[in-house]
Amino acid sequence: MALKDKHAKQIEATFAKYPDKRSAVMPLLHLSQQEYGWVSPEGIEEVAGLCEMDPTQVRSIAGFYTMYSEEPKGRYWLQVCTDLSCALCGADKFYEDLKKELNVEDGGTTEDGVFTVEHVMCLAACDKAPMLQCNFHFEENLDMDKMRTKLAAWRAEAAKNKA
Numbered sequence: 001m002a003l004k005d006k007h008a009k010q011i012e013a014t015f016a017k018y019p020d021k022r023s024a025v026m027p028l029l030h031l032s033q034q035e036y037g038w039v040s041p042e043g044i045e046e047v048a049g050l051c052e053m054d055p056t057q058v059r060s061i062a063g064f065y066t067m068y069s070e071e072p073k074g075r076y077w078l079q080v081c082t083d084l085s086c087a088l089c090g091a092d093k094f095y096e097d098l099k100k101e102l103n104v105e106d107g108g109t110t111e112d113g114v115f116t117v118e119h120v121m122c123l124a125a126c127d128k129a130p131m132l133q134c135n136f137h138f139e140e141n142l143d144m145d146k147m148r149t150k151l152a153a154w155r156a157e158a159a160k161n162k163a
């Protein structure tokens with residue numbers, strides 16, 4: 001189902017916050033990514049149509065910002081900070097253990113398509129390491145026991161949403 005049909009109210013509310021439709025391009029790219037799991041060519045066309053913009057302009061905006069993914073990701077996009085402050089608090093080991101737990105390499109997606117895992121630079125939560133962001137929400141002060149609980153909950157949620 002198209003964004004405009006499935007999320008009509010949210011789109012209308014988003015447009016209401018801005019002086020013109022093109023100003024809403026970034027939140028609508030987020031909505032598209034949330035809906036499809038990535039900023040797909042079809043998503044670009046859809047957002048361009050909604051914002052009354054040229055698809056090339058929308059594609060260039062999506063390409064500029066790292067929070068938009070131009071390739072398919074898992075339902076849960078786990079970005080683990082392994083920058084210096086976090087590394088000093090065990091983030092490297094945590095990241096290695098997480099990849100092993102999910103049986104993926106850096107940047108990889110699990111076979112069931114539920115998780116994509118990658119390492120990122122500082123997310124400005126250095127005092128809460130090890131930490132990651134899952135679909136742009138921070139998860140902090142992690143260890144693998146906590147992480148296994150979260151992974152199980154996200155898997156259950158993914159299965160429920162799929163059913």
Ligand code: FES
Binds near residue numbers: 081082084125131
């Ligand atoms: S170094 Fe990891 S959040 Fe800053």
